[in-house]
Amino acid sequence: MFSRMRKLSSLGSAAGVCGGLVVGWWLVANNTTTAKASWTTDFTPSVQWDWNWDRREPSSLLKPSKNNKRKNGLASDELKQCSLPDSNLTDSEKLEARLDAKKSTASRYIILIRHGQYNLDGETDKDRKLTELGREQSKLTGERLKALNLPITRLIHSTMTRATETANIMMQHMDKIEKVESSDLIREGAPIPPEPPIGHWQPENYQFFTDGPRIEAGFRHYFHRASQSQTQDSYEVVVCHANVIRYVVCRALQFPPEAWLRMNLHNGSLTILTIRPDGRVSMRQLGECGHMPPSKLSFT
Template sequence: MNRLLLTLGCGFVSFALTSPANAAEPQAPGMRTIVLVRHGNYEADPAFEEKVGPPLSPIGVAQARLAGAAVRGLPLHFDHLYVSPMQRARNTAAVIAGDFPGRDFEVIDDLAECTPPTRRSEVTKGEKPAELAACKQKLDRVFARLFKPATAGDRADMLVCHGNVIRYLVTRALGVDTSAWLEMSVGHASITTIRIEADGRFKVIAAGDVGHIPPNMRTGTTGDPERSLAIPPLPEAGSNH
């Protein structure tokens, strides 16, 4: 509350409004850091409802644990944790949550996997134009909601979501043609970091970083072989192999 001070002198009375010494000064806009984690490996299974999708595979769980340790080690305090509604993303967030005890992930439906328009028409020839447009629209909503400077001091948010979602949002941050998103490839449990400066400028710090995952456990990028945590069979006794 402001205080009214009276000053007497030379026959005049002057008035001045002063603020208490401990009044909180409004904070200036700050930098926002957004860390996007792709879900771990999963095995496609048409038996699962498309909107939910299958859970993580064993190697996907291991990848998620490595991602959790990596983001926990970042010099950031995450103000918000968000996750896609799909099962593989929720499984990944559940594993990562072990490194953030007492914290909950907020589900954002617009983070669900989808396919936005791309100039690689041979890839999307089976998609309906209306569905491509709807995907772009919902990802643009995510960008408008989250990818902006912090309103008071520096902030950081984590999003656990999907490859198409992450690649599209990177193109938005770069300010390039969003139909080029398919020219990137981000691995399972990879970490992408985007910074929004206080003045609104974007900086892509890392895209699809998998340095926290051993090479023989990396999956999800173009050219990666299939991998498994299953124990391979031993050669029979007496075999020369």
């Protein structure tokens, strides 16, 4: 009896396998299988956008309410900014009015320029001046900004010789800029150990330790949404260095900052970041150098 049951079980299994093969063959032959495409090939959950990346989100700018200084959580000066009478406001309206008073309304367009080609053999920064090609690149970049006819009101340049020279040559071919300043924060350096590492460029750990916080401070100081007092969109130029620009791009777009060395930039190239009032950041172009003929292109 048990032998007969084993035979029947074996026959049933064989029939099941055969049936599966037949069904599979029929689906393939009739081309009725459906492949559902995934929206992504990355099964690791992505990081969500941090809206308060510059610590200027309106809700983070509100100070705690104090009964002795505020009426129902809204200060009199805030009421004046909102142009609403205190007696007509509900609690939710008061909170909304306080938030509105802290909101930015203008966009910032920041044009990052990499300096022109310079003398790599110089022993000190003062010796690392622009080459003849570097001066020509700076001239072409200044002419490009002039041709774009943007209302540029501010220019910031690194205090290093090659960046200062680049900025000065550029401004000779541009409309007058109201505010020009220099900064040590955006000098060239080693921002963060790159991933993957690169064999021919390996700074000492102490260089990352000292340069990294400085470059990060430069990012935090110059790259943020417009203040509440700014009522019109602004166009600003930052003349600095490849490492600084690449790191800033990663930080501003909330990409992994250690990926900065996966990009390369031509001398005199333009990288444009847009910072919207709500904190959204977009990149309009990276290392754009179409204003230069091929004979003027370089990476040094």
